[in-house]
Amino acid sequence: xxxxxxxxxxxxxxxxxxxxACKQWNQMPSRTTTNTxxxxxxxxxxxxxxxxxxxxxxxxxxxxxxxxxxxQCMHCEHPACVTACPVSALQKQVDGAVTYDDSRxxxxxxxxxxxxxxxxxxxxxxxxxxxxxxxxxxxxxxxxLKPACITTCPSGALKFGERDELLAEAHSRIxxxxxxxxxxxxxxxxxxxxxxxxxxxxxxETIGFRALQSEPVTENVERAMGYVLPVLGGxxxxxxxxxxxxxxxxxxxxxxxxxxxxxxxTK
Amino acid sequence: MxxxxxxxxxxxxxxxxxxxxxxxxxxxxxxxxxxxGAMSNLNDGRGWGFWxxxxxxxxxxxxxxGFTLAAIVYVFKLEKYHSVAxxxxxxxxxxxxxxxxxxxxxxxxxxxxxxxxxxxxxHSPLFEVGICVVTYTVVLALEFSPxxxxxxxxxxxxxxxxxxxxxxxxxxxCLSTLHQSSLGSMLLIDPTTVNQIWxxxxxxxxxxxxxxAVGPAMVIFESTLTGKALGHKLKHEVLEGLGKILPxxxxxxxxxxxxxxxxxxxxxxxxxxxxxxxxxxxxIIIGVVLPIILLSNKNFRxxxxxxxxxxxxxxxxxILNRFNVSIVGMQIRPGYTYFPRWTEIALSIxxxxxxxxxxxxxxxxxxxxxxxxxxxxxx
Numbered sequence: 001x002x003x004x005x006x007x008x009x010x011x012x013x014x015x016x017x018x019x020x021a022c023k024q025w026n027q028m029p030s031r032t033t034t035n036t037x038x039x040x041x042x043x044x045x046x047x048x049x050x051x052x053x054x055x056x057x058x059x060x061x062x063x064x065x066x067x068x069x070x071x072q073c074m075h076c077e078h079p080a081c082v083t084a085c086p087v088s089a090l091q092k093q094v095d096g097a098v099t100y101d102d103s104r105x106x107x108x109x110x111x112x113x114x115x116x117x118x119x120x121x122x123x124x125x126x127x128x129x130x131x132x133x134x135x136x137x138x139x140x141x142x143x144x145l146k147p148a149c150i151t152t153c154p155s156g157a158l159k160f161g162e163r164d165e166l167l168a169e170a171h172s173r174i175x176x177x178x179x180x181x182x183x184x185x186x187x188x189x190x191x192x193x194x195x196x197x198x199x200x201x202x203x204x205e206t207i208g209f210r211a212l213q214s215e216p217v218t219e220n221v222e223r224a225m226g227y228v229l230p231v232l233g234g235x236x237x238x239x240x241x242x243x244x245x246x247x248x249x250x251x252x253x254x255x256x257x258x259x260x261x262x263x264x265x266t267k
Numbered sequence: 268m269x270x271x272x273x274x275x276x277x278x279x280x281x282x283x284x285x286x287x288x289x290x291x292x293x294x295x296x297x298x299x300x301x302x303x304g305a306m307s308n309l310n311d312g313r314g315w316g317f318w319x320x321x322x323x324x325x326x327x328x329x330x331x332x333g334f335t336l337a338a339i340v341y342v343f344k345l346e347k348y349h350s351v352a353x354x355x356x357x358x359x360x361x362x363x364x365x366x367x368x369x370x371x372x373x374x375x376x377x378x379x380x381x382x383x384x385x386x387x388x389x390h391s392p393l394f395e396v397g398i399c400v401v402t403y404t405v406v407l408a409l410e411f412s413p414x415x416x417x418x419x420x421x422x423x424x425x426x427x428x429x430x431x432x433x434x435x436x437x438x439x440x441c442l443s444t445l446h447q448s449s450l451g452s453m454l455l456i457d458p459t460t461v462n463q464i465w466x467x468x469x470x471x472x473x474x475x476x477x478x479x480a481v482g483p484a485m486v487i488f489e490s491t492l493t494g495k496a497l498g499h500k501l502k503h504e505v506l507e508g509l510g511k512i513l514p515x516x517x518x519x520x521x522x523x524x525x526x527x528x529x530x531x532x533x534x535x536x537x538x539x540x541x542x543x544x545x546x547x548x549x550x551i552i553i554g555v556v557l558p559i560i561l562l563s564n565k566n567f568r569x570x571x572x573x574x575x576x577x578x579x580x581x582x583x584x585x586i587l588n589r590f591n592v593s594i595v596g597m598q599i600r601p602g603y604t605y606f607p608r609w610t611e612i613a614l615s616i617x618x619x620x621x622x623x624x625x626x627x628x629x630x631x632x633x634x635x636x637x638x639x640x641x642x643x644x645x646x
Binding site (some may be wrong): 043045046047080085086087089104106109112113114116118120123124126127128129191208210212217219220222223225227228231232235236239242243246249250 | 298299300301302303304305309310311312314315338341342343344374375376377378379380382383385386387388390391392393394395397433437440441444445448449451452453455456457458459460468471597600601602603
């Protein structure tokens with residue numbers, strides 16, 4: 001099975017070292033942002049920020065608390081972007097990462113429309129733009145390293161490993177301290193499962209996660225695409241048949257003078 | 268008398284069209300100098316905006332007259348419609364050229380579009396749409412080319428095209444069936460973002476059916492307009508015949524749409540899903556119910572002007588539907604808003620003006636089959 005990552009919201013301290021590590025490893029330029037009234041910054045993921053910590057103030061057990069949530073590509077088990085991409089620029093690698101290849105992409109942005117998490121971003125500020133998103137540090141992983149954000153995390157909120165093992169660990173953490181977590185590992189079943197898994201002390205919807213179906217979003221597309229060849233053949237045969245019948249009828253009509261023996265050969 | 272009047276009437280129209288063409292070039296230039304951010308409101312929350320909804324989704328559907336009329340005339344052998352087949356095929360050809368031109372601006376790296384042949388993903392509905400649009404544009408060019416050979420009096424290419432005409436027409440119908448429906452399949456990947464009032468597993472069938480309906484409607488619409496502008500008159504019975512077909516196709520479409528909502532147990536949404544249900548009702552009443560009622564009335568079909576009105580409703584309904592499914596009814600990422608900037612709209616209008624100019628010139632310079640003597644041409 002593929003690699004995965006486990007994010008534990010009860011352990012995250014919101015230091016955003018992961019954001020910095022990500023920018024450094026991917027050599028992305030800094031961008032000026034404006035104060036939005038929160039120390040959450042930058043305000044959105046973008047082609048220059050593949051990950052960010054989302055801050056939510058929630059009431060938990062009678063106390064007002066800051067709960068954090070790390071956003072980046074979820075590296076789905078059945079990625080919509082991979083099915084969507086017409087030129088195979090997006091690929092699900094065997095070890096879990098969903099990677100993107102500049103040399104194939106032509107910038108149609110269907111991946112951005114398809115993603116149920118709204119992750120892929122686009123370089124809107126250049127005449128020759130590419131799509132950008134977290135690659136699960138596929139380059140680092142190929143060299144035996146952990147992703148930059150996970151390596152840098154000082155509080156143990158992020159853990160890298162085999163997805164199966166992380167999933168088991170997530171459930172055992174919930175079972176060990178049932179009061180501490182909601183009984184839900186986000187990413188276990190969402191849209192068919194994701195490589196990134198999340199634990200939270202409060203319901204996931206309250207800290208900005210979408211409630212998603214457990215069936216892969218690619219299901220209906222795959223079914224529809226399965227009909228393409230049969231429909232192609234069917235329409236071709238049907239149209240040729242109608243043409244043949246109509247042509248014959250016309251030929252018969254023009255020969256009304258002669259007796260119709262049904263054996264008129266048309267050119 | 269009439270001739271001089273025409274000559275004075277047209278330069279103004281031409282001037283307006285040329286102005287629109289130039290205005291449309293401005294956004295394209297800005298995009299190629301400074302990027303999308305400088306000339307569009309597209310953002311990471313809305314990767315596909317006005318262009319995809321209007322140029323691709325509406326453009327391709329509104330060009331459906333090409334394959335429906337080709338089928339009616341060459342496969343079903345309804346010779347009476349021969350005179351409108353050629354203009355319909357020209358409109359379709361221009362429609363597809365516009366789609367391709369629009370993509371030259373809308374795609375991030377259009378010069379790499381050939382990658383679709385090199386590293387194809389055959390599971391992507393957009394791959395299928397891409398391949399079909401390219402191939403079908405070539406097919407349409409060939410289907411229309413006899414008008415050109417006729418004007419140039421070149422007999423050899425004419426003979427070749429005539430000999431493969433039927434296979435070409437059937438290929439065109441197959442390709443259209445595939446990509447008109449696949450435009451619906453493309454949105455199937457968004458079960459969590461497209462509003463349930465529109466999202467349906469049979470979206471490809473609904474798209475195909477509504478494209479078939481808008482084909483003849485577009486022919487009525489366009490023939491009436493070019494007829495008015497260029498001063499030739501089409502036989503009323505031709506337009507009436509097309510108007511008579513429409514209620515049947517629209518009826519089937521309505522039945523599919525309602526049946527689908529009932530079977531999905533989502534029919535209640537058309538009453539509860541405020542405000543999207545309002546848009547749903549507007550789309551259905553203007554584009555489907557009203558034309559069915561009007562065009563199935565024999566007296567209504569008697570006048571060309573009313574036929575035009577009926578067809579116009581169908582066209583508007585289709586545009587509303589494609590916008591509803593592909594943009595309005597699709598959730599935007601949290602924290603973002605989108606409304607098309609004037610430059611986005613100007614680009615699309617500019618392209619549309621290009622097509623109008625070509626249609627005008629074609630009707631002036633090429634035998635378009637309006638005149639009786641061209642209707643005699645044999646094959």
